[in-house]
Amino acid sequence: MLSVQDLSLSFGGIKALQGVSFSAQPGQITAIIGPNGAGKTSLFNAISGFYHPERGRVVFDGQDITALRPDRRAALGIARTFQNIALFRGMSVLDNIKLGAHTRLNTGVFGALRYFGSAQREELALRADIEARVIEFLEIDHIRKAPITALPYGLQKRVELGRALAMQPRLLMLDEPVAGMNREETEDMARFILDVQEEFGTTILLVEHDMHLVMDICAHVVVLNFGQQIASGPPDEVRADRGVIEAYLGAAA
C-alpha cells in the first residue's frame, strides 16, 4: 500500500530522518513510535508532501509520489490529521467535513456562482453522504452546526478525523490521535479508529505516545530514535526489543 524506502531528510546539521524504510500493509494499522524529536512528524510530513527528502522514495499503491505536491497526494487518497488540530476555525463542523470531500466533487467556478442546478444537486448529495458516512458514524450529529471554536478538544480531534474520513481515503495518517485526552476520550477514539479499519478497510498509519493504545490496536510497529529506525515488527516483538526498551519504553514497560 504505502512503502517508504531509504528516506533521509536533514535540516542544516540536524539529521531528522536517516534511511527510514518500512511499509504499511493494506487494511492494517501501523504505528510509528519513538521519543520526542525522533522524527515521527517529519516522517509524516515527508509522506504527505510538505518536506522533500534528500534521498529515498515514497511509493503509494505502486506509484512513486516523492515529487508530488501535497494536494496531488491527497487526490490519490492519502488523508491525515495533525498533532495540534488543524481545523478551519472560521467554519462550522459541517463545512469542515464537507471540505474533506473537495477532491471528490466537480463543481467549477461558473456552476458555483449559479448554484441552482448541478451544483445544488452535488451539494445535497454530498450532505446526505456525509451525514451517513461521517456524522452518524462518529456520533457528532449534535454538533454539526456548531462553530469549531465552541468545541472541546476531544470533539475537535474527532471532527478532524471526520474531515479526513470525508475524503474516503485509502491511507489515513493520524498524528497523535489521542494526545491530551483522558481515558474515556482515548477509548472512544480507539473504537472509532478500529471502526474505520473494519467498516471501510482503510489502511491506517499512526504516530502515538500512548503505548496501551499502540500495543492494543496496531498490527505493526515502527520505532524511530534520532531519525533512525531502530526496530520494526509486531507489537510483542517490538515490546521485547532491548534497543527499544533502552531508547524509549523504559525497563518497567
Added chain:
Amino acid sequence: MITGNLKTTYRADEQVLNNRWKRGFVLGALAGLVAIPLFGNNYIVLIACQMGIMLIAVTGVNVVIGYTGLMSLGHAAFVAIGAYATVIFHNAAGGVIPDSLLTLVAIPFAVAVSALAGIIVGLPSLRVKGLYLAVATLSANFIVIFLIEERVFAPWTGGMVGINTPTANLLGWELGSRRELFWLIAVLAVLALLAAQNLFRTRVGRAFIAIRDRDYSAEILGISLYRYKLMSFAISAAYCGLAGALFAYFYARILPEQFDLHLSLMLVAAIIVGGMGRTMGAVYGVIVIVMVPEVIKVVFGAFAGGGAELAMIRAPIQEIAFGALIVGFLLFEPFGINQIIDRALRALNRWPFARG
C-alpha cells in the same frame, strides 16, 4: 437545540435564508430597492447608484480579502481596467457592432479583461502573504494608473485629462438618465451578491475559506493553493471590472485619478466596517462608506453655511472619519456591522425564549 428551526430535508437545511426573519429582512430590502427609482428624488437615486456600483466592487474585494484572506490594496486598478476597457471597447467597436448590442458585449469584455488582470496581479500571492502581498498589490494599482496616464496610450485612454464615456444601450433602450441606469445597476448588484453567496455554498468558496483559515490544511485536503488563490483573484477582479464598466456608464467622463489608492482604501474600509467574509457585510459597509461623506457634508453645511475656509478642511475630516471607523470596528466589532445585525436577527428568531 433552538426550537422552531427543525428541518426535515437537507434541502431545507441548506437554505441560506433559513428562517422567516431573514427572509423578511431580504424581501424588505428588495422592496426598498424597487421603491428608490419609483419614488426617490434625484439625490437619492444618485446616492443609490453610487452605492450599487461600490457594492459590486466591495463584494469582489470581499472574495479575496474577506474569504480567501489575501490582503489587497490595489483593487481600484481592476475598477479602472473595467471602466477603461468599456470606453475603449465602445470607441473601437462602435461602427462594427450595432449600438443596441454594444453594451451587452462591452460589459462581459470589461469583466474578462479585469479577470485576466486579476490573475496577473494575483501571481505574487503564490509567494508572499499579509503585508508583503498588500504592498505588491498596491504597486499594481500605481502601475495601472501610470499606464493609463502614459502618453503612448493617450489616444485610447485620454491620458491625464480623462475621456468621455458612452451611454449604456440595452437592445435599443438608451439608459440616458441616472434613474434609468439605476435599474441596470440594481439588477447587476443583486445578481452579483447572489452569485457571491452561492459561491460560498459550494466547494469553490469553501476552498477559499480553507485557504484563509489554514493553508497547509487546505493543501492536505487536495486543494491546490496555486489554482485557488489565482481563481480568487480572478473572481474578485471580475467583480471590480463589472463595477468599473458601470462606473463608466454612470459618469459622463472618467479620469485616472478617480481610481487611485483612495478608492482602493475605500473598498477595504467598506468591507472592514461591513463585515469581512460575510456576504451582507459588503452591503452594510458600502452604505456606511457612501453615507459618511454625505453626512459630513450636511453637518458642515449646517455649521459653516458654505464658508470657504471650513470647506477646505472637509476633505481631511472625511479621511479622519474613515480612519476612525476602521480602527473602531477592528477594536470593538471585528466582524463588522453584519455581526450586529446577525445578532439582532438571531434574537428575534429566538424571542421570547432567549436573547442574543
